[in-house]
Amino acid sequence: MRSVTLARRKLGAGSLWIFGVSASSPLTVLVGGVIATYATTGVVGVPASFVLITVALVLLAVGYLAMSRHVTHAAPFYAMLAQGLGGTAAAAGAVVALVGYHCIQISLYGLVGVTLVGLLGGVWWVWAALVWLIVAILGVTRVSANARIVGTLLAVEIGVIALFDIAALTHPAGGTLSWAPFEPSTLFVNGAGGAFALGMAAFVGAETGPVYGEEARSPSAVRQATLLAVTFLGAFYAVSSWAVAVAVGPDHVVDAARDPQLGLPFSVLGSAYGPSVVTVATLLLVTSVVAAMAAFHHACARYLFGIAREGVLPARLAQLTEGTAGGTPVAGSVVQSTIAAVMVAMFVVAGADPMTGLFTWLSTIGALAILGLLVATSVAVYRFFRAGRGGTESWFVRVAAPTLGGICGGFVLMFMISNLASLLLLPPDSPRRWLAPGLVAAAAVAGAVWAGWLRRFRPRVYAGLGAGTPEPIGVLDQRLAALDV
Template identity: 50%
Template sequence: MTTQGLTRRQMSGGGVWLFQVGASSPMAVLAGGIVATYASTAVVATPLTFPLLGALLGLLAVGYVAMSRAVPNAAPAYALLAHSFGPVTGLAGGALALVFYSAIQMSLYGLIGFTVATLLGGSWVLWAAVVWLAVAVCGLLHVSMSAFVVGAVLFVELAVITLFDIAGFAHPAGGVISVTPVTFTGLWSPGIGGAFALGIAAFIGFDTAPAYSEEVRTSRSIGRATLAALLFMSLFYCTSAWALAIAVGPDQVAATAGDPSAGLPFALFDRWYGSGLSLLATLLLITSVTVAMLSFHNTIARYLFSMAREGVLPGWLARTGTSGRAQGAPTGGSIVQSASALMVVGVFVLAGADPMRVVFTWLSAAGAAGILVMLVLISAGAIRFYRRGGGTSEGLLVTTVLPALGVVAGAGVLVIMVLHLDSLLQIPPDSPRQLIIPAAVVGTLVVGVIWGSVLKARGARVLNDVGKGRPDPLRVLDQRLQDLDV
């Protein structure tokens, strides 16, 4: 292995899109997120929350993606916040990304272990270990190999969900396709805060694209892939949520979703297409979650690589493969990510934690909150970056107006999420355990600031390089040509 760097200019925009949508895990959104939202919030207008959240996240993505073209880096939150507010803030952003992307990835071990154990029997811990090994091996491969795996699984998964949507509209409860689930008046419901909070988790993954900004063929690929991913997820998840409500009946969907014996959505697959497709859908839930775990694994490994390359983490984390299918892959960061997942999930196992109610629910909720904070900070940072003269080819709309709207809207949704953690975590509204996740986010930021402050107090020269990466002459030339529309 070497510290030479990631493989440059090898990944297409389509490959980035695959990792974004794959990280979102569409089958898990249908079988887990949408069903859970109906069950816990009773918001019949749940389908509308997806395009609304997609628009919000689109605002947050504008400054993020624009800055990633000017500052391509495998650890975007770390690099972009460093260029906006200084190296100490950059380290705080890097800490947020590492902790909360890891939280989301690790939460999925509970979901997949429980799902496989329910289907095939045995301990959820054993099945989670099998998946861990698969992700660890695939994470050591070049991104093009990983993209092939992600794409193959995702294609079948989306096809099966599309069959579900078609059947849902073709077999509406009561014989009529109701528009109640897509009526805006349905958003004025007591549970809307929880629906928004749960919906945010369905989109996590769209934001991973800038982590591949050093590997894509053109700097424009990141923006195009992100826009395409957000549009696709907004419409696809809205359609699937609507199809589920229509199939069960808008007036019955909350109660049915909350009944474990109803077996949504797999019981509907069984009714419409027979046990064969129902089994395939269950298997696809497993592969979908595995693909999502691989996508987050790749993102975390690239953060570790980039931060180690600049000297704020041990240098051996910047090692990359030199031959075969591992050439250019961030092997040092990949190994550490696998080891940390094993240790953290192992602690939950030793504590006897329930795989769904604790491992999956708590870690995924924490991950969604932490990443949303990170995106709001980056949008604020983009405004400052461009006001200080960063970048040269973006207009006022991109540099100020849309990022400012994103900050306001993102902060509002974040407040709603925190105020409705009881519905996310299924705990009493007055439980002090609601403070754990906000405290974890604040604590991570504080640790990052302390980390940077200590380096600054020691006069560490590495702070001068935070977020700068290693310049690639070909990428610099490509960016200049595109700015000139050559």
């Protein structure tokens, strides 16, 4: 018998935490994101930026996770926007989420291909094709089995980063442990906006816990895992970026990050532990990226399933693997793999650089999309609780957290948009810098237009947006009456 629901009560808080942290790809953030932030912005206070971003994300997450307890859905942004802001916002958010998560997942093929070329030689897209096959297989495998594999790799990855932190902090440049990178005077300088923008991008993926809400053992597991993932990553990134500055000295960290011959942070690992550890760290960089790709693949597949289940997309996209206890979204997984293969092939045919073309552009688009969704969802959370639909949540959860989180997130979003030229490695006045936000905006408009079509020609589908599972006829009739159709 073919299942019609996702596998129930399969994932505990530990598994959900693993997916959230691995999607962020900590080693990739250290090797790529932190070094790039120092190099491109010239800001020494990168560790301080991670502390402030963590506070903003926790505020955003409090309301988001509180609402997820009441609105459990495989496509959480879509469902929360539906319940808080209505069907048009939900459809717009659905398209933006699909674009965002697909862009982030596909961007990593460029990074993993180039990394493997540097390690083993060959052609980047051949390695990318091999990784694509691995991710495609993981995508149709039981998610609980994925958690065990990814968790093992993540534990070793975190161990290697911890070795780097220990080596840097116990052997500081000049023999003195400097706290300057945490001082406001080193953060709030020219380039601070870019530091906030790049720092925010490092957290993308940590918010995916509610995607597995229908498969989690309890709503509290989702809340605990996601909040722990955000706070863990914030502390881990702050300490690791501080360790980079301490290793070479805060006064020299920007120049050191801009010197590719120095090879931060691998040079510190090599000096402390020998070249074999550097080789292991490089291999772990590959597995870190693959784990992140698998996590985003799962998120894309579940979004496609959750939206198709309600008739917004073709029903065949809601197909699951067989099983009486619930299944895995096999159709969504196959579609995600197909889209990834086509997109990577297009970049290969166009002769685009896998890093500056594929990785940089698509990851920036994805980060913009997800941050925009978090800000929009904070408004939906506020309106949902204001309507008295969330039980007895505290004033902080209902009002303060979504309001403060939305404001902080909005400022980071503005910082990101204002620094797009540097993020995309473009001249400051290049009109191409508007392509990324333009694509996200176009996705939102396309979703809103689709919602308008559904409202007019398929009102019952429109009335059920964000419901998750088919609602009683009476509930749908009430929604239809409110639409006056």
